[in-house]
Amino acid sequence: MYHAIVFFPLLGAIIAGLFGRSIGSKASEYITCGLMVIAALLSWVAFFQVALGHGGLLQYQVMPWIEAGRLEVDWAFRIDTLTAVMLVVVNTVSSLVHIYSIGYMHHDPHRPRFFSYLSLFTFAMLMLVTSDNLVQMFFGWEGVGLASYLLIGFWFKKPSANAAAIKAFIVNRVGDFGFSLGIFGVFVLFGSISMDVIFAGTADFMPSAEARNADSLFEFMGFEMNRGDALTTVCLLLFMGAMGKSAQFLLHTWLPDAMEGPTPVSALIHAATMVTAGVFLVARMSPIFELSTDALTFVTLIGATTAFFAATVGLVQNDIKRVIAYSTCSQLGYMFVALGVGAYGAGIFHLFTHAFFKALLFLGAGSVIHAVSDEQDMRRMGGLRKHIPTTYWMMIIGTLALTGFGIPFTGIGTAGFISKDAIIESSFVGHNPAAGFAFVMLVVAATFTSFYSWRLIFMTFHGKPRASSDVMHHVHESPVVMLAPLAILAAGALFAGMIFVGDFFGHHYEEFWNGALFTLPENHIVHDFHNVPTWVKLSPFIAMALGFVVSWYFYIRSPETPKKLAEQHHALYQFLLNKWYFDELYDLMFVRFSKWLGHFLWKRGDGWLIDGFGPDGIANRVHQITNRMVRLQTGYLYHYAFAMLIGVAALVTWMMLGSAV
DSSP, X not given: XXXXXXXXXXXXXXXXXXXXXXXXHHHHHHHHHHHHHHXXXXXXXXIIIIITTTOOOEEEEEEEEEEETTEEEEEEEEESHHHHHHHHHHHHHHHHHHHHHHHHXXXXXXXXXXXXXXXXXXXXXXXXXXXXXXXXXXXXXXXXXXXXXXXXXXXXXXXXXXXXXXXXXXXXXXXXXXXXXXXXXXXXXHSOXXXXXXXXXXXXGSTTOXXXXXXXXXXXXXXXXXXXXXXXXXXXXXXHHHHHHTTOTTSOTHHHHXXXXXXXXXXXXXXXXTHHHHHHHXXXXXXXXXXXXXXXXXXXXXXXXXXXXXXXXXXXXXBHHHHHHHHHHHHHHHHHHHHHTTOHHHHHHHHHHHHHHHHHHHHHHHHHHHHTTTOOBGGGOOOOTTTSHHHHHHHHHHHXXXXXXXXXXXXXXXXXXXXXXXXXXXXHHOOSTTHHHHHHHHHHHHHXXXXXXXXXXXXXXXSSOOSOHHHHHTOOOOOHHHHHHHHHHHHHHHHHHHHHHHHHHSTTHHHHHTTSSOOOTTOOHXXXXXGOOHHHHHHHHHHHHHHXXXXXXXXXXXXXXXXXXXHHTHHHHHXXXXXXXXXXXXXXXXXXXXXXXXXXXXXXXXXXXXXXXXXXXXXXXXXXXXHHHHTXXXXXXXXXXXXXXXXXXXXXXXXXXXXXX
């Protein structure tokens, strides 16, 4: 069964990619979608057997892979509750995105290539989440990077799409460099990159272990470290990879530009693949992260900063997809805060629920874009509520889930209400030094999230139409093949939180996770978060309500107010509109110098020095000499007669002078 779950998407990618022109677009769509639906159904079977059935760890060897000295790597599947959860998330969302794409990409002439890339993307993510060792995980890690590059730049004739794809690829290489160093460090510390060996070896790094503070055994960048410091360094290097893939603060700049790809790609990247890889990595390696307070503090700090930063930028964006993209960035920050304070179950629970409502919002935005002739600027929308009512209500459900709508103290609410509140409450009772900062940042971010989410709804669907009469005349609801996936995702966005909270982060925590997530015995956060003060439990609800009221006042009651505020606080508005000027800063610090260095090495180093004095220089000298020699061969008879006459005259003169002497 697990071989089918993992390799069916790869089979679909091969068929559509290699034989798409032969079998046609329709056949490519049906084959890839059919294989994905089967994989999704089997994933739910695995979820009920392993996670809800409290099954133990399952390991399946596919084949031997690498043997080099002490390094032995098998290609194997590691199936536990964490893997089962990720299989459900990845395959469910991917299958719905595949089906949705049949309608969304209907007019694109390159549909076989698109569906091949989608299935390849899914396969790479499945390889990542089923990996039994870090090398196999790195294979999937780089696979999703490649697939994202292909999909973001799918419309390669657009310069902006090519630039966005290259940007995503390069920024992720920065994080991947740290991840690869982290893998090397793990091998040095544990003598293996197999999960079983690594987790078994953590006993030497326990706070009570004598070997933890033994003499230095690890050197990094010239610094000698004991076992505890070495473990922290390795954790930070691994987290550097997570920062790149999951678009955390400082390595986030690629994520908004990824909107250049088709909208189904955005839904897949933001809800199920790519950005969730970093969260999965930290959760999977929880046995070593849990042993480093400094590393967890850094994870918490970066997560909280990302949640706040992305929420501030989302306040003023006008592209409907970019608003949702910054929302993803912010929500990923919530997940990392949960991991940082040791609430691993809450972090994965939010990843699980977030997949439903974020995919719903992106696919809903795609339905809007499809209806208004590919327009993405919300300032040119408005008044669409009556024209596309089904899409409107689907977007409302997604927004309610994202903003955390629910009834406080009852456990009744949307998926986002259950999972996000659990993270906020966990950050309040967290014990690492950054937990208090994280709590404040998350509550503020919740306020901003509610504001920009309802701003999107009000600007897009309410008020007077701001599009041209020609565009409004052609506004139409999406076909059933696009709306059906929205309905399924809406059900998950409404009910997934209430159904599964007891398992992910409630009374059945231990039985559900069954050792897939590791916490130290002194970590009581699963129990402590239930006993927070009343005002802490109310704070996310108040933040959600405040954001809604302010947004309603700004964009329904008094639409002129936002313009006045933007004019009065022009510097702040430009600061947020330009995303804190990170792109400009990185351009100044890295991009310009890199371009200058590349141009210099190209023109002066390669062109002038190597080619000039090497093969090109020698070839030019030969060419010049032969050109001069060729001038002697004119082809005219009188030239040759004249040359012969000169020769005879020279010969006679020489003979006469010789005889005279």
